[in-house]
Amino acid sequence: MPLAVPFGFDALVRRFLPDAVALVAVGLLAIGASGVLAAGADAAFGARFVAGDLPGITYTAARCAELREYAPSATSCEAAAAAHHTTEVIWYRIAAGVAGIGLLAVWWWSWRRRRTYTRSGLLAVVGTATFGLAAAALGALALDALIQDPGRAGAGQWLTASFVAAIVAVSFVARVPGVRPRSAAGAGS
Numbered sequence: 007m008p009l010a011v012p013f014g015f016d017a018l019v020r021r022f023l024p025d026a027v028a029l030v031a032v033g034l035l036a037i038g039a040s041g042v043l044a045a046g047a048d049a050a051f052g053a054r055f056v057a058g059d060l061p062g063i064t065y066t067a068a069r070c071a072e073l074r075e076y077a078p079s080a081t082s083c084e085a086a087a088a089a090h091h092t093t094e095v096i097w098y099r100i101a102a103g104v105a106g107i108g109l110l111a112v113w114w115w116s117w118r119r120r121r122t123y124t125r126s127g128l129l130a131v132v133g134t135a136t137f138g139l140a141a142a143a144l145g146a147l148a149l150d151a152l153i154q155d156p157g158r159a160g161a162g163q164w165l166t167a168s169f170v171a172a173i174v175a176v177s178f179v180a181r182v183p184g185v186r187p188r189s190a191a192g193a194g195s
């Protein structure tokens with residue numbers, strides 16, 4: 007005999023699963039967007055800014071040789087490590103964004119087919135909290151990297167992610183029930 011759940015677990019899953027899938031899809035898309043920004047930071051400021059090592063990080067000779075295989079044009083082990091890690095930061099994030107596009111497409115197709123999805127305020131609240139906390143934590147990592155070695159310690163990977171997370175958090179705030187931006191006309195009253 008199946009266990010009876012008093013609060014209707016099936017109904018609960020049907021109600022909140024679309025929100026959870028949407029939140030994961032938005033998260034993956036945000037990661038992808040941060041990969042695109044990391045590529046821009048690499049072009050503008052270089053690989054050391056995006057994914058350079060903090061002071062005191064060293065590599066064995068074998069690991070240096072391996073890194074130089076990934077970045078043959080690098081002039082040092084440190085430069086090879088930064089180039090290799092920057093490539094990983096950019097392309098792994100972009101791959102996550104592509105997965106987010108796929109998940110969002112499945113979510114959208116399912117919603118269009120069933121026509122039963124109604125937005126809940128829970129998605130907006132959880133999205134605001136999740137991305138707001140992510141922006142703060144990633145911003146703290148960026149600040150730490152900048153303090154330890156300004157411009158070279160990989161702060162760019164954290165800054166790009168923090169920037170995107172903050173934008174997504176703000177976009178979710180605008181969707182929280184009862185929270186509406188004040189108009190310019192009403193700002194003074």
